[in-house]
Amino acid sequence: MMSSPKLSVEIVTFNHAEFIAKTLDSVLMQRASFEYEIVIGDDCSTDGTAQILKDYQRRCPDRVRPFFRERNVGAGRNSVDNLMRCRGEYIAWLDGDDYWTDPEKIQLQADYLDRHATCALVHHRVDYLSWPGEEIVGEYPPPLYRVEQPDPRALAMVNYIQACSVMYRREWQPPLGEEFPELKLGDWPLCVLLNQRG
Numbered sequence: 001m002m003s004s005p006k007l008s009v010e011i012v013t014f015n016h017a018e019f020i021a022k023t024l025d026s027v028l029m030q031r032a033s034f035e036y037e038i039v040i041g042d043d044c045s046t047d048g049t050a051q052i053l054k055d056y057q058r059r060c061p062d063r064v065r066p067f068f069r070e071r072n073v074g075a076g077r078n079s080v081d082n083l084m085r086c087r088g089e090y091i092a093w094l095d096g097d098d099y100w101t102d103p104e105k106i107q108l109q110a111d112y113l114d115r116h117a118t119c120a121l122v123h124h125r126v127d128y129l130s131w132p133g134e135e136i137v138g139e140y141p142p143p144l145y146r147v148e149q150p151d152p153r154a155l156a157m158v159n160y161i162q163a164c165s166v167m168y169r170r171e172w173q174p175p176l177g178e179e180f181p182e183l184k185l186g187d188w189p190l191c192v193l194l195n196q197r198g
């Protein structure tokens with residue numbers, strides 16, 4: 001097991017048996033010049049998700065690090081606990097029912113953060129897909145918000161950063177107090193706080 005990966009891909013999942021293999025395959029297909037780990041918090045799934053995760057851990061023991069809960073604690077608590085397990089210099093988010101399509105995604109984002117020491121986080125445009133069928137039904141963020149340096153006030157008013165597109169500096173992650181897991185949306189406030197750093 002690698003001790004200090006450059007990147008931690010943080011995945012939270014609950015009853016995503018229909019999707020989780022595609023999620024993990026989209027991470028494992030990444031072509032990167034650095035080491036990365038996949039840290040997965042399973043919130044006591046009951047649909048076979050845990051067995052799929054164990055299979056991936058067996059096949060990729062140096063990269064896939066699943067954690068299994070004995071009882072369901074909810075998305076917020078699961079995510080915060082999972083973030084605390086991440087060891088990478090950078091953290092990228094991905095939910096258990098999302099996936100990446102570009103095999104260069106993490107390399108491009110890590111390269112940008114490496115070159116821009118004052119940048120706290122990066123994100124990109126995403127496609128919304130119908131299910132089943134996977135037809136593109138929209139994209140986000142709107143062109144208005146596709147700027148290199150977002151205004152923190154605008155981001156505080158409009159949640160235009162999609163979690164599955166984010167990579168950020170772990171050392172700049174603010175403390176996540178006891179109230180944080182109770183938030184209905186955790187990614188948006190965390191992006192706002194990170195954006196205030198740079």
